[in-house]
Amino acid sequence: xxxxxxxxxxxxxxxxxxxxxxxxxxxxxxxxxxxxxxxxxxxxxxxxxxxxxxxxxxxxxxxxxxxxxxxxxxxxxxxxxxxxxxxxxxxxxxxxxxxxxxxxxxxxxxxxxxxxxxxxxxxxxxxxxxxxxxxxxxxxxxxxxxxxxxxxxxxxxxxxxxxxxxxxxxxxxxxxxxxxxxxxxxxxxxxxxxxxxxxxxxxxxxxxxxxxxxxxxxxxxxxxxxxxxxxxxxxxxxx
Amino acid sequence: xxxxxxxxxxxxxxxxxxxxxxxxxxxxxxxxxxxxxxxxxxxxxxxxxxxxxxxxxxxxxxxxxxxxxxxxxxxxxxxxxxxxxxxxxxxxxxxxxxxxxxxxxxxxxxxxxxxxxxxxxxxxxxxxxxxxxxxxxxxxxxxxxxxxxxxxxxxxxxxxxxxxxxxxxxxxxxxxxxxxxxxxxxxxxxxxxxxxxxxxxxxxxxxxxxxxxxxxxxxxxxxxxxxxxxxxxxxxxxx
DNA sequence: TCCTTTATGGTCATCTTGACCACAATTAAA
DNA sequence: TTTAATTGTGGTCAAGATGACCATAAAGGA
Numbered sequence: 001x002x003x004x005x006x007x008x009x010x011x012x013x014x015x016x017x018x019x020x021x022x023x024x025x026x027x028x029x030x031x032x033x034x035x036x037x038x039x040x041x042x043x044x045x046x047x048x049x050x051x052x053x054x055x056x057x058x059x060x061x062x063x064x065x066x067x068x069x070x071x072x073x074x075x076x077x078x079x080x081x082x083x084x085x086x087x088x089x090x091x092x093x094x095x096x097x098x099x100x101x102x103x104x105x106x107x108x109x110x111x112x113x114x115x116x117x118x119x120x121x122x123x124x125x126x127x128x129x130x131x132x133x134x135x136x137x138x139x140x141x142x143x144x145x146x147x148x149x150x151x152x153x154x155x156x157x158x159x160x161x162x163x164x165x166x167x168x169x170x171x172x173x174x175x176x177x178x179x180x181x182x183x184x185x186x187x188x189x190x191x192x193x194x195x196x197x198x199x200x201x202x203x204x205x206x207x208x209x210x211x212x213x214x215x216x217x218x219x220x221x222x223x224x225x226x227x228x229x230x231x232x233x234x235x236x237x238x239x
Numbered sequence: 240x241x242x243x244x245x246x247x248x249x250x251x252x253x254x255x256x257x258x259x260x261x262x263x264x265x266x267x268x269x270x271x272x273x274x275x276x277x278x279x280x281x282x283x284x285x286x287x288x289x290x291x292x293x294x295x296x297x298x299x300x301x302x303x304x305x306x307x308x309x310x311x312x313x314x315x316x317x318x319x320x321x322x323x324x325x326x327x328x329x330x331x332x333x334x335x336x337x338x339x340x341x342x343x344x345x346x347x348x349x350x351x352x353x354x355x356x357x358x359x360x361x362x363x364x365x366x367x368x369x370x371x372x373x374x375x376x377x378x379x380x381x382x383x384x385x386x387x388x389x390x391x392x393x394x395x396x397x398x399x400x401x402x403x404x405x406x407x408x409x410x411x412x413x414x415x416x417x418x419x420x421x422x423x424x425x426x427x428x429x430x431x432x433x434x435x436x437x438x439x440x441x442x443x444x445x446x447x448x449x450x451x452x453x454x455x456x457x458x459x460x461x462x463x464x465x466x467x468x469x470x471x472x473x474x475x476x477x478x
Numbered sequence: 479t480c481c482t483t484t485a486t487g488g489t490c491a492t493c494t495t496g497a498c499c500a501c502a503a504t505t506a507a508a
Numbered sequence: 509t510t511t512a513a514t515t516g517t518g519g520t521c522a523a524g525a526t527g528a529c530c531a532t533a534a535a536g537g538a
Contacts, residue, residue: 009248010249010251010288010290012249049249051246052322054321054322055318055331076317076318078315079294079318079333081333083291092251092294094320094331181515181516196497197515197516197517198497198498198499198518198519199496201518224504224505225504225505225506225513225514225515226505226516227502227515227516228504228515228516229516229517230517418485435527435528435529436484437485437486437487437530438526438527438528440487441526445525463484463536464484464535464536465482465485465534465535465536466483466534466535467484467485467534468484469485469486
């Protein structure tokens with residue numbers, strides 16, 4: 001349908017940047033392009049915007065195809081409009097940022113075809129170095145379109161807002177109790193640097209428990225080796 | 240040219256939100272729409288995106304038409320894409336935020352036709368109440384399209400970043416020395432609340448003078464009534 | 479001259495932050 | 509069974525930042 005684009009009009013697509021924290025690293029969901037342009041390279045999921053849907057609706061329906069899940073965190077990221085960003089024609093991309101728990105990312109990978117795969121993006125500093133979960137290393141040249149730039153933009157946005165908003169919670173398993181150390185793993189993966197455990201705990205409890213955003217549950221976890229951790233749960237906000 | 244839009248394609252426009260601080264209030268540049276839709280209502284300057292220009296280029300050329308000036312601060316704001324936001328058809332708007340000094344805003348008003356006029360936006364809380372510089376009060380219903388929402392989005396963005404970025408400087412006259420009280424006026428107008436003068440001075444000097452962003456000049460101002468103020472200048476960054 | 483206005487510098491108590499330390503509660507190893 | 513390693517939890521302490529407030533300086537106007 002869209003393999004040949006008219007040269008006298010502007011097209012609009014939505015690309016979604018799906019991030020999750022797995023194995024201590026920030027990961028991004030990519031699929032391998034089956035056909036030109038950029039056949040064989042990795043790309044963000046995307047789609048042309050329909051005539052009767054907002055770009056946010058496009059992003060959500062695109063997400064719905066990959067996940068049977070509702071209520072994922074979706075936020076508009078940035079609009080990329082360089083004239084030559086798509087060799088097929090004049091295509092403007094409105095990008096969205098989506099945050100998933102490891103389990104949600106896993107089920108997206110399971111539901112997807114063989115084209116779908118995820119890669120850990122270890123982004124020390126600003127250089128985009130995609131470090132594959134199975135040993136594959138992705139550089140900027142392995143990504144289609146300007147998707148490397150989109151990923152960098154998204155990670156910077158995330159880093160900028162994780163410690164004064166609630167976005168970090170969306171990386172935790174929905175509706176499940178969590179240990180503070182798990183939340184700390186999320187922060188460290190996003191910010192790319194270690195944090196003092198005691199200070200992190202103090203800051204989180206002051207910011208979220210005092211404001212009624214999280215509360216302690218009765219149970220304690222027993223999964224790991226050391227002392228069992230107290231479990232907390234996120235209090236859903238009705239809006 | 241664009242009075243009739245095809246119903247089978249998506250159009251892209253750029254709308255620019257031009258803000259300045261004048262007379263202690265945050266003001267926005269609006270023009271009166273000469274023709275339907277929304278004829279007679281106030282609207283942000285806007286234009287359809289050309290085939291061979293990025294949206295940022297569109298924003299800058301649109302700005303250039305109104306101002307002979309280069310180097311104004313331009314930042315992408317948000318992309319609005321509600322299906323029914325434009326009665327003419329399917330029009331997606333990429334909005335940009337532009338910050339001007341009072342003098343720049345004045346010259347834009349002088350260069351513009353009679354359709355151009357500026358209004359002070361006094362935005363206590365979140366309710367958009369446009370309080371006219373010459374007594375006219377604008378409400379949400381006096382604005383075309385979803386431009387009230389764009390203005391609100393821009394002001395919130397500005398408030399969110401003014402005290403941890405350099406954006407506040409762009410409201411001051413370019414290349415000119417300024418007194419700290421002028422910068423304080425800018426902050427108070429943007430944030431909509433008064434600030435303790437002494438604490439403001441301490442914070443600004445710690446944040447900007449210590450990092451080499453501003454420096455004191457030799458001269459002192461003599462314009463006003465009280466004690467003359469020390470003048471500072473912004474040190475341009477080469478990037 | 480005295481009052482008003484604006485600018486500038488300072489105090490002081492409180493809150494926040496970063497770097498540590500000590501101990502608790504569990505599992506693994508010796 | 510003791511000991512060590514591991515993870516979680518609470519606390520201290522000094523340095524820095526913040527908010528409320530006061531005092532003084534330098535100008536113009538009455």
